[in-house]
Amino acid sequence: MPKRYSKSLLEAVRYILILFVIFFSVFPVIILVLYSLRPYQEIISIPTTILPRRLILDNYIEIGKKIDVLRMTLNSVIVAGTITVSTLFLGTLAGYAFAKYNFKGKEPVFLLIISKLMIPQIVLVIPWLYMIARLGLMDNLSAVILPNLTGAWTIFFMRQYISQLPDDYFDSARVDGASELDIFFRIILPLIKPAVSTVIIINFLWGWNEFLWPMLVLTSKENFLLSIGVAYVKYSGGVLTEGTVNYAMLAAISLIYALPILLSYMILARQFVQSIVLSGLKR
């Protein structure tokens, strides 16, 4: 009897703790959504409430007057999209070569490529700024895309994945006279669909996340990405007086920036989780 009692008590405690973790994770996001729909005057009135009295779209309209949100969204899509497509192609191609071909210098070249993962972006941006200025690509979206046209993690991941495929497939295709690129497109790509979706998710997330380098190299408003839009509202467009910011507007721009990712996560939760755990080793 006492043992049973303590077991159900333990279950109750477990449930309460789980509910607390849910609250801790989600409360900030709910606040974000609600506050983006409230007038600034309401959220700073004393006393105020956590829940809004009425919902309005004024903050979104205000932002639209300061910056071209549609243009920034388009820029973010262009940057993340190009990075994803290019990395998928070039990264998979290289990963395939490391997995299925033998050639001199294979191991050292692979190690060299992997070592790229150790270089933090904050270390690279000083020389990048110099190089990009020399190339005449300042304030140009391609400056953000160029360094990310391929990815070391993608090469690593694809090598692991493709090396598990049996060699017979390729050998028989070669006997049939298929060219090496044919083999890549017609045989490899269809066989590695799950890996392709992982690579797409991860690279798009990383591209969408880009912040420091775009902030340095993209200087005019029409080239901003959504990530820079958040910093812009915080430190320039949304500043009311020295030290105070229109936090309702900050909430609105943060939500605009996060929404596509949040929605995709809701639809593709399982794939997101698997891909991100696999990507473990962050850039």
Place this chain on the structure above:
Amino acid sequence: MTVKYSRVAWLFILPSLLIFSIFHFFPLALLIYVSFCKWDMISFPTFIGLQNYKLILSDDLFLKSLPITLVFVFTSVFVSILLALGVAVLTEKPGSKLASLCRFLVFVPYVIPDAASAGVWNLLFFPHPSSPINQLITAFGLSWQSWLGDKNLALPTIILYYVWKNVGFNTLVYVAGLKAIPKVFYDAANVDGAGRIPVFRHITLPLLKPITLFILVTSFISGWQTFTEVYILTRGGPGTATLTLPIYIYFSAFGTGQLGIASVAAIFLFSVILMLTLIQLKYIKGE
């Protein structure tokens, strides 16, 4: 394999290798070179030997940024790992709807892009009596705080942010680890009549050690590099309260234009990451 095939392989690798060389290896070499130079990014760098390295050792802000970065990295990594282990154990039970909902939701902060999740934290903790968190704590009878605007509370607020953001990722890695533990271990313990806590301490925890080490090192590596969120939340302020190393590098390079000491600091950061990676490699090989 014939010569023809090895040529094909090189062709497949070449584009990636070229991009890495131009945008990663060459810039790193350039950075190391200019760390020995006087340079303004416009004129040609002039060699001055170890002067930048001497200069940075007497740079007040650099010396301040080191303990701040250490406190930030260690505290936030340890707290988020401990919490993640707890959440993983709580929610690992298969079949429970609430548990899987919790695993789904705890990952939300990690999925949100960094600048947006920093925006969320900014909103929660804005320095005003009516900000959401201040409403909560004043409801409990405590007095309101400036949080990110307070010299003593800014760093803890950022640490709390890091925990909120990263617990989900660490939890899912732990859940994967817990699922991988063969049931026989627990069956044997049950036969021996061992209680829950001893089983956890003597069976689960030791078996999770490789996972814990993996999370520890990758978190250290990403923690040292954290830039976006600190920039959006405080830009290193108030004063120098949250001046982490990446923020220091950013402002000394692009704020005050001291490229020499900025590149030395960047090389220092790179060496830290290099060391952490070598530890990780050595450990993975050892396992």
